[in-house]
Amino acid sequence: ETGVTQTPRHLVMGMTNKKSLKCEQHLGHNAMYWYKQSAKKPLELMFVYNFKEQTENNSVPSRFSPECPNSSHLFLHLHTLQPEDSALYLCASSQEVGRNNEQFFGPGTRLTVL
Amino acid sequence: AQTVTQSQPEMSVQEAETVTLSCTYDTSESNYYLFWYKQPPSRQMILVIRQEAYKQQNATENRFSVNFQKAAKSFSLKISDSQLGDTAMYFCAFMKRDAGGTSYGKLTFGQGTILTVHP
Numbered sequence: 001e002t003g004v005t006q007t008p009r010h011l012v013m014g015m016t017n018k019k020s021l022k023c024e025q026h027l028g029h030n031a032m033y034w035y036k037q038s039a040k041k042p043l044e045l046m047f048v049y050n051f052k053e054q055t056e057n058n059s060v061p062s063r064f065s066p067e068c069p070n071s072s073h074l075f076l077h078l079h080t081l082q083p084e085d086s087a088l089y090l091c092a093s094s095q096e097v098g099r100n101n102e103q104f105f106g107p108g109t110r111l112t113v114l
Numbered sequence: 115a116q117t118v119t120q121s122q123p124e125m126s127v128q129e130a131e132t133v134t135l136s137c138t139y140d141t142s143e144s145n146y147y148l149f150w151y152k153q154p155p156s157r158q159m160i161l162v163i164r165q166e167a168y169k170q171q172n173a174t175e176n177r178f179s180v181n182f183q184k185a186a187k188s189f190s191l192k193i194s195d196s197q198l199g200d201t202a203m204y205f206c207a208f209m210k211r212d213a214g215g216t217s218y219g220k221l222t223f224g225q226g227t228i229l230t231v232h233p
Binding site for chain 1: 164
């Protein structure tokens with residue numbers, strides 16, 4: 001285990017649903033990240049938070065809405081998704097952006113959009 | 115922008131043998147980090163090895179070592195004495211580092227190489 005947990009591990013939702021993905025890290029880190037992993041494509045960075053402040057939005061559609069209430073928790077709120085959004089969503093954390101460069105990853109949430 | 119290319123979608127090796135995974139990258143940065151991450155079938159990605167571009171010496175971690183060729187922008191991973199537990203997808207990744215010694219925290223990944231170790 002890496003010290004980063006994600007729930008749920010699997011999620012199936014319709015295009016009109018609203019759901020949220022949750023990530024929690026137990027490492028005392030201050031930076032958290034969302035990545036999207038699609039089949040046959042490299043991991044794509046979506047969002048970066050450093051000390052609860054969003055420092056990166058990698059041109060992600062507004063149907064994905066991140067929230068970072070504290071340094072230990074990160075959410076990804078989903079609404080009106082498209083089938084092409086089906087993917088594995090990975091959360092990661094690091095000591096902070098700009099200091100420690102190792103990122104620790106969670107197990108991911110496998111999302112299927114019908 | 116940086117790009118990372120892993121030209122081998124799949125590789126296989128017999129247990130106890132050695133295998134090398136290839137990675138090339140393209141960047142105009144002079145200061146950066148390179149990583150190999152392993153993602154086993156359980157899906158939790160873990161760091162295997164890290165190389166700092168300013169260091170000429172190749173990084174090693176037990177059975178894992180890299181061949182870092184900065185001029186050629188090549189960063190291959192060698193796994194010696196392969197074990198069944200090495201079966202996983204392996205990702206090469208790049209992170210730029212500014213002149214002040216801080217990184218931006220943005221990993222750019224390659225497409226991955228699926229490695230299967232056969233008994």
